[in-house]
Amino acid sequence: MTTTTLTERYIAATVKSLTPTAQDDVRAELEASISDAVEARVEQGEERTDAERAVLTELGDPGILAAGYADQPLHLIGPKYFLTWWRLLKLLLVIVPICAMSGVALAQALDRASVGEIIGAAIGVGISVIVHVCFWVTLVFFVLERTGADTGVKWDVDQLPEPAASGAGRADAIASLVFLAIGVGAVFWDAFIGFFPTGGDPIPLLNPGLWPWGISIFIALIVAEALLSVAVYAKRRWTVGAAVINTLLAVAFAVWSLILLVRGELINPEFLSFVFTGNGVESDTMDVLTVITGFCLVVFPLWDVVDGWIKTVRARRA
Structure with a gap:
């Protein structure tokens, strides 16, 4: 049985993944370079076996060397x-x-x-x-x-990101307060004027039975949100405490409104009858509308929670 040297084994491991046309050239190049490097070490007094092992060790993994010859990256994405x-x-x-x-x-x-x-x-x-x-x-x-x-x-300067909004500026506070005020105004408008023409007295969308305590809870949550907006603006940044309070308020609103929706105490039954069931809408369709309403009552507070924590993380990084 023919014994192969370390050099022959190293060259074979290097060229095996190359194309047939490149193997001969790479083999000849490696044989010459390895031989010259080994002879140089031997002339300096090293044993030939030790010199050969040292030269091959310096060349490194034959797979990496082969990738260099083939110009193939050894990473998924460069x-x-x-x-x-x-x-x-x-x-x-x-x-x-x-x-x-x-x-x-x-x-x-x-x-x-x-x-x-x-x-x-x-x-x-x-x-x-x-x-x-x-x-x-x-x-x-x-x-x-x-x-x-x-x-x-291609990258250009137009792709530079805009400064991330902190959510703690004057415009953010004003927008939040105006939005909350519109929410409170909508509740009173719905109760005393109504959003839907009926040809007679207005029929409120929200259940009249929510007055006064149910609506008081809603207004209390709105006031708490307004105070939070003012506090964030006063500090000029979102904090972990503000994000936690914002989360608790959002969860409280979602839980409160969902409980009322499931109990049938959120939407005015007279309104449902006038708009839907009185016009031939079946109970299955009403169930679908209830589910969609409940889905919205979860998604919007959830987004408020996520938005608050995103702004908090940005403020901490800044």
Whole structure:
């Protein structure tokens, strides 16, 4: 049996992944360079075996050396596409899983699934979507990296990001207070003037039975939100304490309104009869409208919570 030297084994490991046309040239180049390096060490007094081992160690992993000869990257995504890949992936991970989970949760609610089933289905779909988004986006950029394709994405100064809104400026405080005032005004307008023409006395949208205590709770939450906006503006920044209070207020509003909706105490029955059931709308359709209303009563406070924490993180970074 023929004994192969370390040099022969190293060269064989290097050229095996190269194209046949390149193997002979690389083999000849390596044989010459390794031989010269070994002889130089031997002339300096090293043993030939030790000199050969030292030279091959300095050359490193033959796979990496072969990738250099073949001009093939040993990473999934290199610096050319990395930032584009990362920015796109972050954007999709913010949008796609939330939309998918919201859609599944709404569908499960319309199918009258239990709360546990809704949460389980939404989480399962969310995890699956996250995995798929990461895999397919990475695969696309992997192919671009290997083929050397040009995405056409070029950076210029117009792409510089605008300063992120802190949510603690005067305009933000005024906008928040005006929005809250409109909310309170809408409640009183609904009670005393009405939003829908009936040909007679106005029929309020909200259940008259909410007056005075139910509406008082709503106004108290509005006042608390207004005070929070003023406090944030006074500090010129969002803090963890402000984000926690904002979260508690949003959760309180969502829980309060959902309990009233489920009990049938939120919307005026007379209004429902005048607009829907009195015009032939069936109970199944009313159930769908109730689910959609409940979905909105969860989504909007949830977005308020997320927005508050995002602004808090930005303030802490600043």
